[in-house]
Amino acid sequence: MKTVKLANGIHMPVLGLGVFKVEEGAELVSAIKEATRLGYRSIDTAAIYGNETSVGQGIRESGIPREDLFITSKVWNADLGYEATLAAFDESLRKMELDYLDLYLIHWPVEGKYTDAWRALEKLHQDGRIRAIGVSNFQIHHLETLKKTAIIMPVINQIELHPQLTQKDLIAYCTKNNIHVEAWSPLMQGGLFNNPTLQEIAAHHGKSVAQVILRWDLQNDIIVIPKSTKPHRIAENMAIFDFELSDEECAQIDALNQNLRVGPDPDNIDF
Template structure:
């Protein structure tokens, strides 16, 4: 699995398995074990997903040494705050039965709460319990606010990103500040599979629309975590390293942008 180097020097796989909305249980355990068997080394979960226990089980049962895997989770909005975030992190490790995380993220930029939560992440990082710390769904102004208080800047910003929400300005800002961008909902929850532009590009390469989108991410230096529990989809999502999109095709895909979100607007969080 190809990796990129984060600002703090550690390597992160460019492709991972997301487990959003996958319930606890055998299906999730099986999906994680299959992904790792196929060569995935990055698994992304979150406290709010309610599946950290099964995620940890799948990781342990994979047979791959823990140090060869890259495991991410996120602190939820109701646990933002210094002591609350420390306690939430302990609970995440307890559920996953892990000694440390590779990456821990603040899930949403809840105004008035994420600065104290970030102080907790910095402590956990300095204590060696997290290898890297970052944020999710942060816009430029959130990152600018954080910069005024942080002693360690985020190395990752995980955001909703797909061909109809390209977020070019935010991506440029992150690049200038050594923050790697990671895309959640990269396939727009299946909403792009019938797009004629993407279908034509996919046909030209003998690939699926999903593979074209994921390849577009990689060629834009975006880390990507597509979600699936189906073995053939997990395998398909990994088969994106044997072709390359042309500059013209990348431009065609960029032109699909409509600033269209399938998730919440980070500036209007009401949960």
């Protein structure tokens, strides 16, 4: 699995398995085992997903050495705050039965809370319990606020990103500040599969629309974590390293942007 070097020097796989909306149980355990069998080494979960126990079981049953895996989780909004975030991290580790995380993120930028939560992440990182720390769904002004008090800046910003929400200004800001961008919902929850432009590009390469989108992400230096529990989809999502999109094709995909979200607006969080 190809990796990128984060600002703090550690390497993160460019492709991972997302497990959003996958319930605890055998299906998730099997998906992780199949993904790691195929070569995935990055698993992305979150406290609010309610499936960290099964993620941990899948990791243990995969047979892959812990040090060869890259495990991400996130602290939920209700647990933002210095002491609350420390406790939430301990609970995530307990559920997964892990000694450390590779990456821990603040899930949403809840105003008035995320700077205290960030201090907790910095402490956990300094104590060696997290290899890298980052944020999710942060806009430029959230990152600017964080910069005023942060000792360590985020190495990752995980955001909703797909051909109809390209977020070019945010990506440019993150790149300038050595923050890697990671895309959640890269396939727009399947909402782009019938797009004629993407279908035409996919047919030209003998690939699926999903593969074209994920390839577009990689060529834009975006880390991706597509979600699936179906073995054939997990395999398909990984088969993106044997072709390349032209500059013209990438421009066609860029032109699909409509600033259209399938998830919440980070500036209007009501949960």
